[in-house]
Amino acid sequence: MIDLYFAATPNGLKARLFMEEAQLPYRLITVSLSKGEQFKPEFLAISPNNKIPAIVDHEPAGGGEPIMMFESGAIMLYLAEKTGRLIPADARGRAEVLQWLFWQMAGLGPMAGQIGHFNIYAPEKVPYAIDRYTRETSRLYGVLNQQLADRVFIAGDFSIADIACYPWIVPHEAHGQELQAFPHLKRWFETMAARPATLRVYQDVENVYAPKQPALSEEERRVLFGQSASSNSRV
Incomplete structure (x- = not known):
């Protein structure tokens, strides 16, 4: 089983699309970006860049401890190589x-x-x-x-x-x-x-990309766009 830490951004959606296209079993764990859940220590332990998507592969090839991954491109390449799907062999x-x-x-x-x-x-x-x-x-x-x-x-x-x-x-x-x-x-x-x-x-993704100003509170705007180096602290 793979845990997919997800929000409905383009990067989050492409990771979920891979799971669906490859028909991989996965558990979807939603991360509320506007509430700052990406800065929780337990999430930063998986994704030190405080961004989604991130995964925890509980059944990596060859066994052993779960593999934690962040960065959507790295995740897609890792899963394509693990499954042998959606990437050519030659x-x-x-x-x-x-x-x-x-x-x-x-x-x-x-x-x-x-x-x-x-x-x-x-x-x-x-x-x-x-x-x-x-x-x-x-x-x-x-x-x-x-x-x-x-x-x-x-x-x-x-x-x-x-x-x-x-x-x-x-x-x-x-x-x-x-x-x-x-x-x-x-x-x-x-x-x-x-x-x-x-x-x-x-099917359940709202059109959050419509070309109009979203209604963000000052706190939500601070969480989404006002972070600095100290935001990545895990303590």
Whole structure:
């Protein structure tokens, strides 16, 4: 059994999508980010970066003590290798998947996350930041659109590359992007949205990425965006 520490963010959702696509037995443990549960000592012992998702694999390959993991990309790669699912066995196919997984982790996620923050959560409009991150996110959408021009899925066969990227395209409106401008990406997005695992994962997820200002209290805003190095203390 695997414990999945989860909140319905793109990174949390991609970890849950893997569990559903691979049909792995898992226990979902919801972490309330606005209440600061990610800073509890017991959670920091698993995820020292105070971020979700995190997992505890109680039945690791080869036995022994449970394996604790944080960072969504590392989790997906670990589980793909453990199960032999959703990652190619051959070197070329594996390399193709890994570069797109890391592209999402290093590019699409951070840039889309920044424009989502400045469009939705920032207490005041910062035109330079909005323009900067809208443009870069648009460029990244274009890169993915071009990659999908001659294939159904990002790295050929369906893989963790697709699972990693999809939740970051779901909030495209909050990113200031129109999928009609990226026809190959739009076709892929609709294919992903119709998958049974996607439908299961998203059926109880509220549209927290709608392009509007959420109602956050000052305390919730402080918890979500006002942390410093001292927030990671486990004592």
